[in-house]
Amino acid sequence: MFDVIIAGCGPTGAMLAAELRLHDVRVLVLEKETEPVSFVRIVSLHIRSLELMAMRGLLDRILPHGRRRPAAGFFAAIAKPAPKGLDSAYAYLLGIPQPVIVRLLEEHAVQRGAQVRHGCAVVGVEQDDEGVTVELADGEQLRGRYLVGCDGGRSTVRKLVGVGFPGEPARSETLMGEMEVGVPPEEIAARVAEIRETQHRFWLRPFGGGVYSVLVPAAGVSDRAQPPTLEDFRQHLRAVAGTDFGVHSPRWMSRFGDATRLAERYRVGRVLLAGDAAHIHPPIGGQGLNLGVQDAFNLGWKLAAQVRGWAPETLLDTYQAERHPVAADVLDNTRAQTELLSTEPGPQALRRLFTELMDFDEVNRHLIEKIAGTGIRYEVGEGPDLLGRRLRDIDVRQGHLYGLLHRGRGLLLDRTERLTVSGWSDRVDHLADPTAALDVPCVLVRPDGHVVWIGDDQQDLDDHLGRWFGEPTH
Numbered sequence: 301m302f303d304v305i306i307a308g309c310g311p312t313g314a315m316l317a318a319e320l321r322l323h324d325v326r327v328l329v330l331e332k333e334t335e336p337v338s339f340v341r342i343v344s345l346h347i348r349s350l351e352l353m354a355m356r357g358l359l360d361r362i363l364p365h366g367r368r369r370p371a372a373g374f375f376a377a378i379a380k381p382a383p384k385g386l387d388s389a390y391a392y393l394l395g396i397p398q399p400v401i402v403r404l405l406e407e408h409a410v411q412r413g414a415q416v417r418h419g420c421a422v423v424g425v426e427q428d429d430e431g432v433t434v435e436l437a438d439g440e441q442l443r444g445r446y447l448v449g450c451d452g453g454r455s456t457v458r459k460l461v462g463v464g465f466p467g468e469p470a471r472s473e474t475l476m477g478e479m480e481v482g483v484p485p486e487e488i489a490a491r492v493a494e495i496r497e498t499q500h501r502f503w504l505r506p507f508g509g510g511v512y513s514v515l516v517p518a519a520g521v522s523d524r525a526q527p528p529t530l531e532d533f534r535q536h537l538r539a540v541a542g543t544d545f546g547v548h549s550p551r552w553m554s555r556f557g558d559a560t561r562l563a564e565r566y567r568v569g570r571v572l573l574a575g576d577a578a579h580i581h582p583p584i585g586g587q588g589l590n591l592g593v594q595d596a597f598n599l600g601w602k603l604a605a606q607v608r609g610w611a612p613e614t615l616l617d618t619y620q621a622e623r624h625p626v627a628a629d630v631l632d633n634t635r636a637q638t639e640l641l642s643t644e645p646g647p648q649a650l651r652r653l654f655t656e657l658m659d660f661d662e663v664n665r666h667l668i669e670k671i672a673g674t675g676i677r678y679e680v681g682e683g684p685d686l687l688g689r690r691l692r693d694i695d696v697r698q699g700h701l702y703g704l705l706h707r708g709r710g711l712l713l714d715r716t717e718r719l720t721v722s723g724w725s726d727r728v729d730h731l732a733d734p735t736a737a738l739d740v741p742c743v744l745v746r747p748d749g750h751v752v753w754i755g756d757d758q759q760d761l762d763d764h765l766g767r768w769f770g771e772p773t774h
């Protein structure tokens with residue numbers, strides 16, 4: 301009997317496993333594939349995800365594998381400089397190959413004690429009052445107290461528990477790959493610049509060693525189970541650019557659509573959904589992986605609390621209450637961005653208008669923060685603007701705040717030096733520091749870094765400790 305079984309060892313499943321292990325939860329991750337994926341697309345890690353990695357001491361391990369870029373140019377690919385005043389110690393974007401970040405997160409989960417089994421596809425799920433029975437493709441049955449489906453957009457778990465996935469089917473498709481070209485670089489650069497004046501779903505970018513990263517819209521929607529061929533690339537390049545640039549010797553080729561869907565529910569009894577299993581949308585802005593990792597961060601400590609027996613009754617349900625609206629907002633911004641990429645005259649006019657508006661720092665910052673995940677505010681009650689938001693990494697007497705959050709516990713940051721977390725000290729740390737760079741007396745920070753209480757009154761604090769961290773031990 302495991303405490304939690306996770307279906308799928310993509311970025312969401314691996315991150316969730318590591319978060320659960322912080323609380324000694326017995327975790328088994330079942331991954332269908334035996335080998336890592338063959339395509340090496342570069343994904344963007346945005347500010348909030350970088351902050352989360354810093355909060356768990358992972359960022360230093362990840363940074364050498366990625367390339368830093370300014371936090372700019374990712375809203376509808378509108379080229380604007382990074383806005384001023386991005387309120388983070390990690391205000392940049394990190395481009396990193398997806399297989400590398402998945403490997404690093406899986407290694408991290410295993411080092412923390414998670415079991416990961418590859419070549420194990422979940423095909424059956426039955427739940428009862430005590431737990432969930434998971435059946436594998438070879439007939440083996442496993443038991444867990446909870447199951448989390450982190451098994452991607454075509455999630456078997458979501459289908460098996462009968463959760464609807466309403467939204468829009470794919471209307472268009474884009475081919476993506478890496479290959480060599482037969483035309484001089486200057487000629488490519490000139491033609492690409494010309495086409496990108498109006499066609500923003502297109503690029504040919506040098507990737508090093510004579511290899512180019514190619515992105516080109518396809519006509520219509522295909523059977524996505526089949527990867528595209530080199531001839532498909534040539535044909536669609538000719539249709540868009542009037543030439544196929546002599547592409548040859550592909551390293552990898554894939555395709556993606558713009559289907560946009562959101563799971564009706566994130567929880568059915570003892571089964572939960574996270575990451576692409578719960579939401580899919582076009583990749584514009586580079587948000588899906590970030591959203592999944594952030595789901596895992598929100599869910600991890602809550603599910604651990606449930607397993608360890610100290611969770612207040614409604615804590616686990618706050619996962620859906622908090623994360624469903626965040627995903628709905630991401631779906632909406634990708635719908636809007638997709639419109640702005642259209643080559644039709646109306647959307648092109650809107651794009652020109654957005655381009656002008658983004659000259660206003662506040663507009664630019666609002667759009668970038670939406671995608672970077674730093675603008676999120678959970679509904680945790682009435683109060684100052686900081687309540688419900690993430691606390692940025694601030695300087696404290698012992699160094700910096702995120703350095704104190706590696707263990708995934710709650711934290712009372714107390715400038716008054718007279719409050720206590722006694723009764724909850726097995727779950728919540730107390731840092732008394734009058735020098736902390738805060739403009740409020742005290743904040744209670746959850747293990748996922750969000751502020752759930754601001755004040756200076758012990759009774760009020762105790763009520764909030766009870767609300768988020770359960771009954772005191774004495």
Ligand SMILES: Cc1cc2nc3c(=O)[nH]c(=O)nc-3n(C[C@H](O)[C@H](O)[C@H](O)COP(=O)(O)OP(=O)(O)OC[C@H]3O[C@@H](n4cnc5c(N)ncnc54)[C@H](O)[C@@H]3O)c2cc1C
Nearest residue numbers: 308310311312332343344422452575576586587588589590
């Ligand atoms: C072209 C493109 C570019 C993108 N760029 C970005 C970007 O820049 N930034 C960003 O944040 N996101 C980006 N994304 C989105 C990102 O790739 C996904 O959102 C992310 O991979 C979702 O992670 P996940 O772990 O939820 O699901 P997945 O990565 O799909 O992982 C699911 C895992 O579950 C396994 N699995 C499936 N079924 C089963 C089963 N029955 N039993 C056991 N295991 C199973 C799969 O093998 C897989 O390993 C991009 C997507 C595309 C298509």
